[in-house]
Amino acid sequence: MSISASASSASPAASSASAEGSVIDSLVEANRRYAEGFTDPGMGARPVREVAVVACMDARIDLHAALGLRLGDCHTIRNAGGVVTDDTIRSLAISQRALGTRSVVLIHHTNCGLESLTEGFRTDLEHEVGQRPTWAVESFTDVDQDVRQSMARVRTSPFLTLTEEVRGFVFDVHTGLLREITAE
Numbered sequence: 001m002s003i004s005a006s007a008s009s010a011s012p013a014a015s016s017a018s019a020e021g022s023v024i025d026s027l028v029e030a031n032r033r034y035a036e037g038f039t040d041p042g043m044g045a046r047p048v049r050e051v052a053v054v055a056c057m058d059a060r061i062d063l064h065a066a067l068g069l070r071l072g073d074c075h076t077i078r079n080a081g082g083v084v085t086d087d088t089i090r091s092l093a094i095s096q097r098a099l100g101t102r103s104v105v106l107i108h109h110t111n112c113g114l115e116s117l118t119e120g121f122r123t124d125l126e127h128e129v130g131q132r133p134t135w136a137v138e139s140f141t142d143v144d145q146d147v148r149q150s151m152a153r154v155r156t157s158p159f160l161t162l163t164e165e166v167r168g169f170v171f172d173v174h175t176g177l178l179r180e181i182t183a184e
Helices: 003-007 012-020 023-036 063-067 086-097 120-129 143-156
Strands: 051-056 074-079 103-109 166-171 178-181
Touching: 051 063, 051 086, 063 074, 074 086, 086 143, 103 143, 143 166, 143 178
Parallel strands: 051 074, 051 103, 103 166
Antiparallel strands: 166 178
8 A cells, every 4th residue: 555545544524524625724714713712811932830741643632631731831742653853852952941841741652653654664655755754753662662762862862951850651542541651
């Protein structure tokens, strides 16, 4: 199966959105309704709780609800797998050094799509588009070990100054509970 074919399998919601307009059109319309009742919260860019959360982009995780967070409480950095990449370190460095965060929470989850990918995904992309991606897939087979690796990357980065309070968790997509991972 080609990469574009696997990515294009539409959900029922996506199919109905295309009959009425694009999904993006519906999002823009939702934003218009949101803006009608919007009031400026009057806060700055510094997170109130001085925490940055790095998590997977998985659509099943309502991160703010799962952690009891409100608007302005944290910086949220999401990517495939919630892995700590160079770009994650970039965001954390800005979060800490320019915007005052002091703690880092790392959240991976059960049944992650990266557990079924390999670096062969990059090779498939290269064959399809004629150019090799410059980034690593960062796939993994052991979610606990990948959380440990992400914690180690944060704790050893020379660009991050506050690494004493770095904690990692696995979110269970079936129960909604976090399970803490120790550094070992």
